[in-house]
Amino acid sequence: MCEDNHGAHGDTGSVGRRALFVTGAAAALTLGSVSFAAAAGRDQETRTVRGTLPPGSPDFVYVPVEVPSGVREIKVAYTYDRPAVPAGTTGNALDIGVFDERGTDLGGRGFRGWSGGARTEFFVRADDATPGYLPGPVREGTWHIALGPYTVAPQGLSYELTITLTYGEPGEAAEPVYPPERAEGRGRAWYRGDCHLHSWYSDGRRTPAEIGALARAAGLDFINSSEHNTHSAHAHWADVAGDDLLVLLGEEVTTRNGHVVALGTDPGTFIDWRYRARDNRFGRFARQIRRAGGLVVPAHPHATCVGCNWKFGFGEADAVEVWNGSYSPEDEVALADWDSMLVASVRSQSRSWIPAMGNSDAHRDPDAVGHPQTVVLADALTREAIQEGIRAGRSYVAESRNVSLSFTASGGRGEHAGIGQRLPVDRDTPVTVRLEVTGAPRCTVRFVTDQGVLHTSAPLPVSGSGVVEWRTTPSYAAYVRAEVRHETAVGPLPGALAAFTNPVFLGRG
Template sequence: MKKHLRLLLFLQLTVLFVSAQDSSKVVRKGFIPKDKLFELLYVPFDVPAGTTEIRVKERYDKMKVNVLNMGIYDANGYQDAAGFRGWSGGAKKEFFIAEASASTGYIAGNINAGTWNILVYPSTIAPEGLSWTLEITLVPGKQQKIVEGKPAAVQLNTIAGWYRGDLHMHTLHSDGRRTTDELVAEAKAKKLDYIISTEHNTNAANLNWGRYDSKDLLIINGEEVTSTRYGHWNAIGLDAKTVVDWRYKPEDGIIGKYVGRVHQDGGLAIINHPFYDKGDKTFKFDEKEFDGIEIWNGEWNVLNALALKWWDESLRKGVKKIAIGASDTHIASGSPNNLGRPQTVVFAKGLSKNAILEGIKKGRVYIAAGDSVSLQLTVNSAGKTYGIGDQLPKNTAADVHLTVKGCKNTVLMVIGDKGLISSHQLADDVQTIDMKVKPGSSSYIRVEVRKADQTMVALTNPVWL
């Protein structure tokens, strides 16, 4: 709080009455020096009774270098999520909130009288510092009808099977460049069974996914909890109204509180692209608190290989984290991050939020480069059949059966806690492999399928022996 107050010393305030009967404008200006990078600055302004719309415009210098992120909290305060009314990060330079509508990323509803706060957060500052201006227009008017949101359906069927989906994506509600209409249309065209909405630091999209309810595409709520300085993580399986806060540091020691909030909704917490920047590990929070790791983000590359190595080393130490893959898509095409590439394929008891999350939590998951790739891994032991994510009885022989489709001219590798167990050339589009694993030779087996250039085609979570 002291840091926030120190930053307020750079603040100037001007109030302009644009039209006595229509609106008033509040202009706030300030300067952020280079040494205040990543500091949170709350810019307060008073909203009089009778206001039905708030419009905010942001300007700052050296916009090709500086980045100033932006969000807003209403009169309920900014100390927790109670007053949260939206976040656009650095994706927008202006937004509005009205009683019946709002800019993407922001939440329409009652414009309560009192002190509101705009949160500005510099994630890049030029050596000369950053000068900024906020223009806030307060518009009075006749009270509008509050429009209730329409969250997505939570269950489409109860048919057990393998379901294909994408766990990481963005639209105009954060820094994506497509509408929710366009995203849903593309997901259906690619025949995905489910998608998980993960906008940066906002639940605005989650409030209205029910507009797209259908019998063949399940939409699950989520949020990419985003701290530029400390890393990103996905909260998946949230209730529509849940917002998971991001405003804390690793040294605060409270990440467990926010992961616990996700679990309270029945959701899971997934570490995103942990080697996002130049090959350095950019995720700084305590990974022990998290359920899984996004080891495959978009096209396979060296950063994904580093994430895979980190996950594999954890497995060998007996740390069970679920591996998932996702596109992190922002645009419809022309990017290494295209929707549904890769896909997280989950064995679930049905196409529902709870069933998909249960399947992921139990590790009944493999990752495929696309919809033409499929992989079946089963293990027979002591008269029973086990699959990906299952635990066999200790010290029993394991008869492994693999069926792979869509992986012609690749190499399949069976991997254990001591490294490579066996490798197999896949010459045909459909191929089966049978092998035995001796009791006690490994605590798990998992499978990777790669092209000759080491590009990943598919990989599984472990079967635990």
């Protein structure tokens, strides 16, 4: 299956027999070991590994590296070929990461870093590491370079690894410092956040400091660190947080069958991603996210990029990212799918439903941090309070800080309910639904129920402010949610969202 050749700038390496380990429906290929001699007066040794992966390769290919004692730093560089392919055929893409001597067990403790396809080389030592990787001692034992053949061209994927060990006394490891779980806040209030962001600790191009500055400029009160398949950024946000900005810690768990944001986990939490939907393992890691104090939020569920479409179902979801970045047809499909889930929840008379979120997924210029943003009613600007507001659906999504909504339903005897709540009135009680909008010039308001769109307003004035009301009953509408839409140039399709709310449920349930 794989041809491997070893050359060296120093001694020649050797390759043992390959072993194929199959676990569930996923397969991982482990190659023969790359050996290094003990230091023996050398400052540095290098080995070169070459091989070719055919189409249909396992999701992960591990290259064992026998690391002797006395190593100060391990450095790995890699290249692979990118041959021309016919139109409509995927070319080569090869991800990379590393596990230390504690092994590659799923969910184990051996993870030391992942850069996907964002970097061509990395290093790890006690006092420092390449962004995406975890600093710490380079201990003696069998390390594993993890290759992820994301896509393989019909011609196959030829790669070359250059592994360099530097000997010497290890540097002094610094204790990680994490951001606080509380910011000053405004008591019970509406707080704006963006929970899906990427820095240079995965495939983004911005530093945490740059993201923090952009978050403040976007009027955000909280953000969430969500690097692809690594928690290496967690210890680099403390200086960004402040009384005016709460920084939550998490990960974008990027599997081959969809991505999920682990939102607000304990500092230093790593969530494994090496499984597919057919492996029936996602529930284990969703529970791990919750044990670590986080929320499970499937991201961009209808994205069309390879491996991005969500295939694990929504039984474990605490919320779902319906709007991701600039509004697109993918988001329109996600919105419709989410609305169908709301209908199913009321049809089954279930008291559980999945709230919607919106996040920027910003990586680099011109991606706008805070476009869109989730606006959450929370008792305080703390990790726990923000998560509780998201989980309860007390939130709406807006394209920017300029857009603000107030959405309520009221009965004839003073009953009142807001976003994410239930108005407990009898089936035939008249209900008034009211939306106050600011910052949405010439936008149209739509009220959507389990029967579909039942009310559409005239365009709001150029000032962008207005009030829209509609009357209904619980027997006619089991829930009502609001959409604020931009104008459309042509055609029957609605305009892009400027904002939308989670529902208000009507009736005694």
